[in-house]
Amino acid sequence: MLEDWSEIVPEQPELDALVDFLRGALVGETIAEVHLGEISALKSAQLPLDSLLGARVGSVTRIGKFLDLEIGDAHLIVHFALMGWLRWYAEVTRGPVRMGKGPLALRVALKSGAGFDLTEQGTKKSLAIHLVPSRDQVPRIAELGTDVTELSEAEFTTILAGTSARIKTVLRDQSLITGIGNRWSDEILHAAKLSPFATASTIADPHALFEALRMVLDRARTGLSGLPPGRIKAAEKKLSTVHGNAGASCPVCGATIAEVVFADRSFQYCPGCQTGGKRLSDRRMDRLLK
Ligand SMILES: [Zn+2]
Known part of the structure; x- marks a missing residue:
């Protein structure tokens, strides 16, 4: 991986x-x-x-x-x-x-x-x-997998069906899909209203997740288009709803955006939109990373 x-x-x-x-x-x-x-x-x-x-x-x-x-x-x-x-x-x-x-x-x-x-x-x-x-x-x-800009819905569905890993892990696995990292996987999962810990093969509606992936990446691409290098980093923060925004209110449901943090890494999600109000624990996080 x-x-x-x-x-x-x-x-x-x-x-x-x-x-x-x-x-x-x-x-x-x-x-x-x-x-x-x-x-x-x-x-x-x-x-x-x-x-x-x-x-x-x-x-x-x-x-x-x-x-x-x-x-x-x-x-x-x-x-x-x-x-x-x-x-x-x-x-x-x-x-x-x-x-x-x-x-x-x-x-x-x-x-x-x-x-x-x-x-x-x-x-x-x-x-x-x-x-x-x-x-x-x-x-x-x-070792790279299919680039996300060339990924078809059929291939995406096949990738999901073929792994019992957590969806957050699958989206960032460069040997499966290349180009998505921590930021845009947070945003895609928020848009799709899916828990980062959902098991990839059991996702009920891969079509909706694929649509969310396309929508989030297209919006980011459009928002960053034409910017000089010195302005891209600030602009991507503005385009992010949950990533990097722990403690802020979710613009969709109003819940407080939460995060899972450890050592030098973290990711963010909305409990209201994505996990039925539940906070994800660090203990589960340890399992996710195995
Ligand atoms: Zn929300």
Whole structure:
């Protein structure tokens, strides 16, 4: 199982918005400088970073929750992590960067003068950058299931029928469906009025859940469309009804939005809409995570 629990790992709607922006800003541009700011961010480098110099950006795509920049004959593949994102500069600072200081993982400067930083706040560094000749050489990419934007209702129904795992776990399992994480699975389950702990194979109306999935992701995609990278994170919070909103009133039923918290993770739900008024306990949470 490939899970991603972190609160702020970007998912399909926000990554597609980032891809839209980068296609306009990067495709056809030539790389002038590349500087590594955090050595541990470079998880696999089958090519030297210098091989990017003078190369042109050919394409920008999303694969699951990965960003894939095709640059010359190489793929620069990024998996954002907790607090990781991209900062775009119309004029990027040139020259060497200080290693291991602050949030900078990698800086790329273009011949045009523009450029971007891949960043990660905090002390726990898990942003992952791969520089490889082909995307298949990133192990986790080979294990990804169907992208959520290409998922048919028939396939979704088959996935649900085939597992007795909790629905919250199934929606985030990247080997089954790729692109959904903690935020949008909270929102989908709220829209579908389903408990996060419901057993996938016993869900009475998979059609309604699929409709909720489409509705939530389409709404997020539309809401984030056209935004520059620096505004996407704030906008996704505004588009979230339950996720990150524990203690607030549910706009649908008025109940207080609750959460299940442990260590560095949490998820939110509405007891009124989703669990018949019951609060989910942490003891059950432990079982969910097995
Ligand atoms: Zn509610």
